[in-house]
Amino acid sequence: MDGKTVAARIHDLDEQLTAAGRRAARGLLGNYPLLGLAPVAEFAAGADVSAATIVRFVAQLGFKSYPDFQRALREELEERSKSPLQRGTTPPGHSGEAPYLSAFLAQSARRMEETAALISPGEFETVCRRLAETKRTCYLAGGRFTDFLAGYLEAHLRLIRPGIRRLDGRPATSADQLIDVKPGDLAILFDVRRYDPAMLDIAHTLSRRKAHIVLITDEWLSPIARHARYCLPCRTETGRTWDANAVLLGLVEAMIARVTELGWETASERIGALEGE
Amino acid sequence: MDGKTVAARIHDLDEQLTAAGRRAARGLLGNYPLLGLAPVAEFAAGADVSAATIVRFVAQLGFKSYPDFQRALREELEERSKSPLQRGTTPPGHSGEAPYLSAFLAQSARRMEETAALISPGEFETVCRRLAETKRTCYLAGGRFTDFLAGYLEAHLRLIRPGIRRLDGRPATSADQLIDVKPGDLAILFDVRRYDPAMLDIAHTLSRRKAHIVLITDEWLSPIARHARYCLPCRTETGRTWDANAVLLGLVEAMIARVTELGWETASERIGALEGE
DNA sequence: TAACTTCTGTAACAGTAGTTCCACAAACGA
DNA sequence: TCGTTTGTGGAACTACTGTTACAGAAGTTA
Numbered sequence: 098m099d100g101k102t103v104a105a106r107i108h109d110l111d112e113q114l115t116a117a118g119r120r121a122a123r124g125l126l127g128n129y130p131l132l133g134l135a136p137v138a139e140f141a142a143g144a145d146v147s148a149a150t151i152v153r154f155v156a157q158l159g160f161k162s163y164p165d166f167q168r169a170l171r172e173e174l175e176e177r178s179k180s181p182l183q184r185g186t187t188p189p190g191h192s193g194e195a196p197y198l199s200a201f202l203a204q205s206a207r208r209m210e211e212t213a214a215l216i217s218p219g220e221f222e223t224v225c226r227r228l229a230e231t232k233r234t235c236y237l238a239g240g241r242f243t244d245f246l247a248g249y250l251e252a253h254l255r256l257i258r259p260g261i262r263r264l265d266g267r268p269a270t271s272a273d274q275l276i277d278v279k280p281g282d283l284a285i286l287f288d289v290r291r292y293d294p295a296m297l298d299i300a301h302t303l304s305r306r307k308a309h310i311v312l313i314t315d316e317w318l319s320p321i322a323r324h325a326r327y328c329l330p331c332r333t334e335t336g337r338t339w340d341a342n343a344v345l346l347g348l349v350e351a352m353i354a355r356v357t358e359l360g361w362e363t364a365s366e367r368i369g370a371l372e373g374e
Numbered sequence: 375m376d377g378k379t380v381a382a383r384i385h386d387l388d389e390q391l392t393a394a395g396r397r398a399a400r401g402l403l404g405n406y407p408l409l410g411l412a413p414v415a416e417f418a419a420g421a422d423v424s425a426a427t428i429v430r431f432v433a434q435l436g437f438k439s440y441p442d443f444q445r446a447l448r449e450e451l452e453e454r455s456k457s458p459l460q461r462g463t464t465p466p467g468h469s470g471e472a473p474y475l476s477a478f479l480a481q482s483a484r485r486m487e488e489t490a491a492l493i494s495p496g497e498f499e500t501v502c503r504r505l506a507e508t509k510r511t512c513y514l515a516g517g518r519f520t521d522f523l524a525g526y527l528e529a530h531l532r533l534i535r536p537g538i539r540r541l542d543g544r545p546a547t548s549a550d551q552l553i554d555v556k557p558g559d560l561a562i563l564f565d566v567r568r569y570d571p572a573m574l575d576i577a578h579t580l581s582r583r584k585a586h587i588v589l590i591t592d593e594w595l596s597p598i599a600r601h602a603r604y605c606l607p608c609r610t611e612t613g614r615t616w617d618a619n620a621v622l623l624g625l626v627e628a629m630i631a632r633v634t635e636l637g638w639e640t641a642s643e644r645i646g647a648l649e650g651e
Numbered sequence: 652t653a654a655c656t657t658c659t660g661t662a663a664c665a666g667t668a669g670t671t672c673c674a675c676a677a678a679c680g681a
Numbered sequence: 682t683c684g685t686t687t688g689t690g691g692a693a694c695t696a697c698t699g700t701t702a703c704a705g706a707a708g709t710t711a
Contacts (some may be wrong), residue, residue, distance in 0.1 A: 104491065111496040116707095117659060119494070120599070123607060127593045128490050134411055136441070139697060145600065147400050147660045152700065164413070164667090164697060175408050196495035201628040203490065206483035209620075213476040220476045242529065245522035253616070273522065338634050343486075343627055347620040351478040357615050359441070370616065390687060414669060424690045440669060441697090520660065 102173050103166070104129060106158045114157070117146045121154040130170045137163055206319050206333065208344050211332045215316065216348070224327050225352055227283055229256045229359035233276070236308070238264040240293035245348040246313075246349055247287055253353045256362040264299065275299070280307035288312065288319035289333060289340065300324045307334060313345060379450050380443070383435045391434070391559055394423045398431040400514060407447045414440055456613060471628050481612065486619050488609040492593065493625075501604050502629055504560055506636035508535045510553070513561040513585070515541040517570035519619065523590075523626055530630045534637055541576065552576070557584035565589065565596035566610060566617065577601045590622060 101109075107122050109249060113124060124144025125132050132143050141148040160166040206212045229236065235254065239247035251263045252365050264274050278284075288296045297320055303310055304324040312325035316331040322328050331348055333340040375496060378386075384399050401421025402409050409420050418425040430438060441483045505512065512531065516524035528540045541551050552556040555561075556590035565573045574597055580587055583603040592610040599605050606627055610617040 108491075108494065111494050114494075115658060119497075122494070123492075123595065123605060127595070127607060128452065129388070131448055131455075134448055136697090145595075147508075148699080149660065149701080150658095153659090169528075170414075171411055175405065178408075196490070196498075197491060197632060198495055198498045198625075198628055199490035201631060202486045206486040209479045209483040209486070212412075212480045213473070216475060218473045218475055242381045242526070245526050249519070249522050249619075253451075269380040295393055305416075322393055335631075337631055337632055339627065341624075341627060343620050346623045347479055347482045347618075348475075350482070350616065350618060350620055351475050351618055354478060354612075354614055355474055364615075394689060413667090426671085426690060427688090430689095565666080 103133070103158065106240065110157060114154075117150045118154045118157065120144050120146050121151055121332065130174060133166060133170045142164055145186070157228050177345070205341050205343050208332045208334075208341050209347050212330075212344050212348065215332060218327050220327055221329065221351075222355075224329070225355040225359060227311075228254070228352065229258070231260060231360070231363065233280045234260045234262060234279070236262050236264055236275075236278065236282065236303070237286075238284070238286035240289070240296050241291075243287035243289055243313075246342070247285070247347055249346070250285065250349050252351065254356070256367050257353075257357055257360055258367075275306070278303060278305055278306045278308050281310045282306075283311065284308045285311045285313065285320060286325075287345070288321050289315045289342070289345070290317055290319075292319045292321075297321055314346065315340065318362045380447055381412070382436065384510055387434060391431075394427045395431050395434065397421050397423050398428055407451060410447045412442060455535065456611070479499045482618050482620050483619050485609040485611075486624050489607075489621050491623065492609060493606050498606065500633075501606070502632040502636060504586070504588075505531070505633045506535070508537060508637070509558045510538055511537045511539060511556070513539050513541055513552075513555065513559065513580070514563075515561070515573065515576055516564035517566070517573050518568075520564035520566055520622065523619070523622055524562070526623070527562065527626050529650075531633070534630075552579050552583070555580060555583040555585050559583075559585045560588065561585045561632065563598060563602075564591070564622070565598050566592045566619065566622070567594055567596075569596045569598075574598055590625065592617065606632075614648065 104126065106153050107126065110118075111226075120138075121144045124140070124146075128143075130142050135143070137148045137151050141151045155163055157167045158166065159167065169244070178345060227233075236253050237247040237254075239245070247263060251261055254261045262274070286296060286300060286303075300312075300321040301324065310321070310328070311323040311327045311329065312319060312321050313329045313331070316324065318328070318330060329348060331344045333342065333344055335341050381403065384403065387395075387399075398417075398421045401417070401423075409417050412420070413427050414425045418428045432440055432443045435443065437446065497644070504510075509630075514524040514528050514531075516522070522623045524540060528538055531538045539551070563573060563577060563580075575599040577587060577589075578601065586604070587598070587602040587608070588604045588606070589596060589598050590606045591599065593607050595605070595607060606625060610619060610621055612618050
């Protein structure tokens with residue numbers, strides 16, 4: 098027919114799709130283009146709609162029959178395999194306007210890649226190794242918009258190893274929570290700009306007790322950096338009202354993944370217990 | 375059947391193949407596996423043999439029917455698209471050990487870009503518009519590993535507009551929290567795999583009360599999708615123990631950014647108040 | 652709330668695909 | 682060279698898949 102990919106056609110329709118049609122579209126885009134190469138019944142089952150809806154959907158895309166649609170998918174797949182450097186799932190042939198979401202996510206993605214250049218691989222590895230050792234207690238804390246990161250990391254680390262303690266942000270209670278800190282204990286602190294004075298206090302205390310601080314921060318570096326033994330900065334700048342904390346979560350997930358690998362003996366049992374709960 | 379690829383099976387037969395069978399084999403291997411996904415007649419034409427030969431060839435490979443053979447090819451293709459997750463944009467300048475963090479973040483970045491293709495721009499925009507309207511109450515809830523996302527979104531939305539309510543996960547209390555829900559109210563639910571039954575319950579209740587559900591989920595779609603008016607799926611698959619939830623946070627941040635823009639009159643005052651606090 | 656419009660799934664239909672049979676052609680052995 | 686065996690393609694057959702019509706459900710508007 099014409100040079101448009103099926104995926105592009107789907108995005109062109111977009112608004113014109115009905116509820117069930119949209120489910121079909123999602124199903125296809127979800128595992129593209131394989132679901133479309135299956136028989137109608139299977140496609141329908143996979144997208145949780147009826148076969149009739151699939152046929153209507155395909156007709157709406159501009160194909161005169163289902164086999165016709167499948168042929169287009171196959172040809173598309175053939176083209177793609179011919180030019181191996183076909184990156185990005187969004188071909189540049191997109192018409193006019195730049196979709197807000199694509200642009201935003203692409204920017205976040207770029208920040209994420211830049212972050213890899215910002216952090217020394219060796220430092221990252223060392224931090225993960227220290228986390229995988231179960232001998233020392235590990236403390237976690239975050240500020241106003243980063244506390245949830247501490248929570249996320251805590252939830253996963255608890256599955257992987259014992260000896261995890263999370264500090265809540267209130268200065269009054271944090272003092273109590275820090276009494277047990279021993280020299281050589283690990284503390285992971287999150288602090289991004291509009292840096293939190295309470296976090297700095299905690300860092301001071303930890304430093305005085307000779308804990309080893311791992312700081313996860315932004316490219317401008319929290320004042321805590323002076324007390325930190327390890328420092329993992331992320332590129333968060335967006336030029337908008339809010340910074341990109343998704344990059345921090347990306348780093349956290351990388352840590353979780355690496356620590357899971359390193360402590361797999363311990364972790365696998367514990368995770369297994371979770372699955373069977 | 376078994377784990378062998380079709381290509382491997384062909385090589386196993388090899389000697390046992392007849393002249394025409396070999397032509398079929400050559401044709402298939404020539405543009406693998408696309409020719410096998412075509413109808414028999416086309417496969418036959420492409421390999422320059424008769425349709426009957428193709429059927430015999432497929433039977434020889436150990437498949438009990440042609441559709442069965444095609445299913446195997448599709449599954450194989452699916453597997454193949456899952457495995458090259460490791461192909462990081464590894465800069466060649468790095469000697470020695472593989473930079474784990476770079477590879478990981480590159481993968482996350484890639485998932486983020488793919489997510490843009492998965493979500494319809496119009497749907498995203500519509501959801502943001504609805505969020506920027508301050509007339510309706512907006513409810514938020516998340517599951518085990520996604521509750522923090524609801525929390526993050528809540529914290530920001532509260533700054534932008536009034537009428538935000540977060541539901542906690544406990545079934546006992548969630549019922550109480552839902553009594554005030556009015557038809558047309560918005561509810562943003564997070565649910566990723568190992569889908570949370572409690573979330574489904576909440577979705578049921580919301581659906582019964584005619585709330586409009588916005589579902590943020592993974593590419594396999596939570597069962598809540600059936601009740602959702604808007605559905606925003608993210609690519610989270612990593613092939614590792616844990617999925618990539620950073621992508622979800624990326625989406626959430628995009629929503630926050632867009633809603634901030636749309637409701638700037640209201641938002642700027644409120645944010646100003648925060649700065650000066 | 653009620654009438655209207657639009658959408659969606661079920662079930663019957665029709666067409667096309669995959670399958671099988673049979674006759675012929677080719678290769679091999681006597 | 683002839684008979685036998687094996688491989689191959691054409692054509693009829695069958696079964697399944699894609700299609701379509703219809704009725705009920707859902708959503709929308711007054």
